[in-house]
Amino acid sequence: MGSIGKERTIVGWAATDPSGVLTPHTFTLRNTGPEDVFIRVKCCGICHSDIHQVKNDLGMSRYPMVPGHEVVGEVMEVGSEVTKYKAGDIVGVGLLVGCCRSCRACESDIGQYCNQKIWSYNDVYTDGKPTQGGFAESMVVDQKFVVKIPEGMSPEQAAPLLCAGVTVYSPLIHFGLNQTGLRGGILGLGGVGHMGVKIAKAMGHHITVISSSDKKRVEALEHLGADDYLVSSDKEKMEEAADSLDYIIDTVPVNHPLEPYLSLLKVDGKLILMGVINTPLQFISPMVMLGRKAITGSFVGSMKEMEEMLEFCREKGLSSMIEVIKMDYINTAFERLEKNDVRYRFVVDIEGSDKLVQQQ
Numbered sequence: 001m002g003s004i005g006k007e008r009t010i011v012g013w014a015a016t017d018p019s020g021v022l023t024p025h026t027f028t029l030r031n032t033g034p035e036d037v038f039i040r041v042k043c044c045g046i047c048h049s050d051i052h053q054v055k056n057d058l059g060m061s062r063y064p065m066v067p068g069h070e071v072v073g074e075v076m077e078v079g080s081e082v083t084k085y086k087a088g089d090i091v092g093v094g095l096l097v098g099c100c101r102s103c104r105a106c107e108s109d110i111g112q113y114c115n116q117k118i119w120s121y122n123d124v125y126t127d128g129k130p131t132q133g134g135f136a137e138s139m140v141v142d143q144k145f146v147v148k149i150p151e152g153m154s155p156e157q158a159a160p161l162l163c164a165g166v167t168v169y170s171p172l173i174h175f176g177l178n179q180t181g182l183r184g185g186i187l188g189l190g191g192v193g194h195m196g197v198k199i200a201k202a203m204g205h206h207i208t209v210i211s212s213s214d215k216k217r218v219e220a221l222e223h224l225g226a227d228d229y230l231v232s233s234d235k236e237k238m239e240e241a242a243d244s245l246d247y248i249i250d251t252v253p254v255n256h257p258l259e260p261y262l263s264l265l266k267v268d269g270k271l272i273l274m275g276v277i278n279t280p281l282q283f284i285s286p287m288v289m290l291g292r293k294a295i296t297g298s299f300v301g302s303m304k305e306m307e308e309m310l311e312f313c314r315e316k317g318l319s320s321m322i323e324v325i326k327m328d329y330i331n332t333a334f335e336r337l338e339k340n341d342v343r344y345r346f347v348v349d350i351e352g353s354d355k356l357v358q359q360q
Helices: 048-054 155-174 191-202 217-223 235-240 303-316 327-338 351-357
Strands: 008-015 022-029 036-045 070-078 090-093 096-098 138-142 146-148 183-187 206-211 228-231 245-250 265-273 294-297 322-325 345-348
Touching: 022 138, 022 327, 036 090, 036 155, 036 351, 048 327, 070 138, 070 155, 090 155, 096 138, 146 303, 155 191, 155 303, 155 322, 155 345, 183 191, 191 206, 191 245, 191 303, 206 217, 217 228, 228 235, 322 327, 327 345
Parallel strands: 183 206, 183 245, 206 228, 245 265, 265 294, 322 345
Antiparallel strands: 008 022, 036 070, 036 138, 036 345, 070 090, 090 146
């Protein structure tokens, strides 16, 4: 992780209690250690899980908390043992900034499943110093958890890919769902869901968007290129679509029944859970047994998968649909995100908000 030396004082926007309201906050970063990269933040995406964290929905929040885990910035300084990055590189940082490096998950290069993983914010480093996220001027990050942004990809477009993009890409690769000709479903058309449509379509899949209402039909079919659209409350159409999908990526971040969606899966179909939900989900066992169906989950992706995903998006010309905001709009953006009032990801222009960030 690198040794602690001279600390830098910087400004970010932090939540200080479960109200989740963010205000300017001054804190310190450790000096760049041998394996560290010092990054000046350019922009940072907003994820629905940021809301869970700042409002203590999961009962584990530490305050003051600077959120933000879809971070793109410029390398300003590297430690003596860093070889992959140099000053001037444009890089990204996702949800994690540390792991134990010795468990089965770490030895398999899937550190996101390490029981001692260190979150990019709302956590502590091995030295006891709290981690703070990307809604700030700068970050110091272990080189292992930094990824280079491909040339030609704008920082604002790259930011949501570091969570929403890799979150969809990883299970498609891991479960062997990246071959052409599959029929997939995307449940929920938000930040993760819209990237799910784009990435799965680029892999050659027939994609059905499943939503609770008809209001996103035109968006899904005409703008994102989905093949079909199902309203989950339309029993007749849901019955017609039974046993038709190889997989469903479930991005819904609130409690919802699983049985209607399990009925859409073919034999050996997979329902892949992505939404962070802090209440139990329910289903009756025959819905799984009578079709050898699987309910599984996936959590972001490995650093290798993140690199592969960024290159895949570059090759396929994929980009996220974003609304760029300044830092002083952050609390309004959180309120809108809770109402699903964004198409489809907010990205905060941190670099362009410097003067705003430093006003206290």
